Amino acid sequence: MSTGQKTQHAAVAIVGGGPVGMMLALLLDHHGVPVVLFNSERNTRWHPKGNTHNSRTMEHYRRLGLAEAIRRLGLPEDHPRDVAYFTRLNAWELARLDMPSERERMAAARAAEDTDQVPEPLLRANQMYVERFLLEHIRTRPNIQLRFGWRVSGFEQDADGVRLIAVESASGEALEHWHADYLVGCDGGQSFVRRTLGIGYLGPDGSSGGFLSGRMFSSHVRVPALHRDILPDRKAWMYNVVAPDARMLLISLDGEDEFLLMTQARSHDEMPQDDRVIAAIRQGVGADVEVEVLAHAVWHGGLALVAERFSDRRVFLAGDATHLFSPTGGFGMNTGIDGAANLAWKLAAAVQGWAGEGLLASYELERRPVTLRNTEAARQLTQRVGKVEVPAAVEARGTEGDRARAQLGVSLRGFRGQFTSIGVELGARYDASPIVWQQGQPPEDDPLHYRPSTVPGGRLPHLWLPAGDGTRRSVFDLLGVGFTLLRVGPDAPSVERLREAAAARGIPLTVVELPAGARDCYRVALLLVRPDQHIGWRGDEVPEDAGAVLEKLVGHGCAVHPKEGQALVGVLGAVG
Known part of the structure; x- marks a missing residue:
């Protein structure tokens, strides 16, 4: 792919300017990482799609300071x-x-x-309104170069990065040559990036499941x-x-x-x-x-498809490029945005030099099981909705019609879980991850109920804290861009060893002091929270080897060998 033309550079190139691609770009910008964002169309698509921005997605918007403005969109x-x-x-x-x-x-x-x-x-606002808002916000961000109206036509990777060619969509003639440290395909179910890598989908095609199939x-x-x-x-x-x-x-x-x-x-x-x-x-x-x-x-x-792999060396997949499932439950876009939050901090760590050799590989190890979980939740909901039996007399007048309508109404009221799956929204966990300290028994996974827990691997349980002016502040608003160490209560031990170990390794760490009342919620003195707001470690004392705690969380000593990655595909590949 060598040419005589000038090659432009970005740390991360993103292909696909839908909600996941744009959120990944904004999250990388939040970490200070230079990004180029390609999208074959010149603007976001003005056609209604997803309608639900669940609580976890809204938390990601909040982290970027966008939640309040997004709430004004749509209805x-x-x-x-x-x-x-x-x-x-x-x-x-x-x-x-x-x-x-x-x-x-x-x-x-x-x-x-x-x-x-x-x-x-959660928020009900159609994706088309939010996409347009995100694009306008991206135009104000210093670390993001926009290439809307440009189609990536080819790429190749080696040990030094990824080289790609982009073609102007309108003319089909103008070319740009780019070099990136990493490439992420957020280019949808027909992903050019995924197909170029030779990565397929696994799972049922939903051809026979009633309505919505x-x-x-x-x-x-x-x-x-x-x-x-x-x-x-x-x-x-x-x-x-x-x-x-x-x-x-x-x-x-x-x-x-x-x-x-x-x-x-x-x-x-x-x-x-x-x-x-x-x-x-x-x-x-x-x-x-x-x-x-x-x-x-x-x-x-009715689809329940998950990509067999989420990455190939320096190229990653996110959003619908990794999964395709029915909109029942509203899990698709939200799963993609949560995955982007997982990938963004790991790419930032790699670009900025504080990632261990296994950190980027942990993206697939953490997110593919969650994607399979959410896919199965959507599949089950779709089957229930699609196979509703409609009594022949449902439109009849009189006693027979009244009875038929009452019978059908009972069945339909049972669909509340389709719209209130808080366990799916907040309950994603990375318990088997090589970059999480296994400490304690995680709560049982339940799509309809969320059980807050400080067992490492899960999202930090939320807590409102007094702000000092009679108002309250979310604990999430106190978290740093990098890792955050929460000292829970005034009697929590000194954390200087952890602070010094982080500084010595170039790992960004913010220390936050929480009031004594927070101990009633968290029941532990120290919580080490990852940049994606998941807990990586907890304890009542700082270990003597504080550096070992941090090194595991950023992927040192846990490189994933190809053979192990292939075994993972075999274990998790069957969907449905």
Whole structure:
């Protein structure tokens, strides 16, 4: 790939400017790492996609100072976030899962106990709004070079880094040559980077699982009459039509007249057509309402695919390049962003010279099991939703219809876990990681419940602390960019040995003093928190060899050999 053209340099090159690629760029910028971000399109795609930014993702936004601004995107704060099920939108309501509005959710967070699980409740805002916001924010960041409208056409790696060629998408002629220390493919399910590396997906293709499986259409539509005339007093965030001859869902985007419509194709090769979308909406509404179709997209539901590997030497994969699963539960984008947070600090450590030889390999060892876990959670939810049995009499009047609707309503109310999977959101753990000290028994994994624990490997349990002016401050707001050592209570031991060991090794370490009351929550004197807010070590005393504690956490002495990595693929490869 040698040429006579000038070669530009960045520490990390990212291919793909979706939410995961942009968040990875921003997290690397947060660590002071120079980045170039390539995206084949000149702008973010203005088509509705994911709608849920879960509590863990909101914590990552908060770390970058973005959470408050992102909360202003999408639905008005007073718009109901309920999930409602109907036979037709102008007929019988079968069930309603009551959910707090944004205003109610934030009021509850402000009034919550000091040990409340999250500083940032989940947010319902469509991905297209958040992507555009992230792109505008990236334009202000000093460490990120934007190459939107440029497509990476090839790359090769060696011991010194990765060389790549980018082509201007519009002309197909202008070329740029780049050299990066590392390359990350965040370029989606059809990832060019993944395919170039020869890495495949493993798992079921979801071809037979009922609604939300197989070939699906997403349509961006405008239906002015829905909130204005049909449901003025029964608004929700998500509307599901469940009838013998109709299955569809509508998600409110702006609280007014714009919606995301999801319908299932009638055949494996059908393409979306405006007239069919209009007919589907009118069938689901039960009236000949005015419909404006703005755009379509085709996707494949019911997938439970995970990449067989997440890296190849200096090239890494993140986001949908590592996993493809149905949107049920809202786990996809959130899993990708949490993975980006894991990868970002490790790349920063490698670039800045304080990473051990096994640190970058730990990305796959930590994140692939979590991805498999989240994939399985989404698969189970999709199967439950897709295989709902709709009684033939559900639209009948009289006793028989009442009985059928009541029966179906009971089943539908059982789907609350699809929208309240706090255990999936916060419970990701790295218990088998070679860069985590194994100390104690981790809590049982439960997709619906989160059990805070200081056993190393899990996210630091959240705690509200007095700020001194009558307000409270999240413990997450006190964490440093690098590692953070929490001294819990005034009687915690001196940490000078750890501080000196970190300085000698160039490992960034912030020491934070917590008040005595924090001991009631954490029940330990010292907590060493990684840059991704997961606990790496805990103790009541500083070990004599404080350096050994730190060296394990940054990957010294735990190099992963190819044979071991291949064994991991064999053990974890089967999905479903």
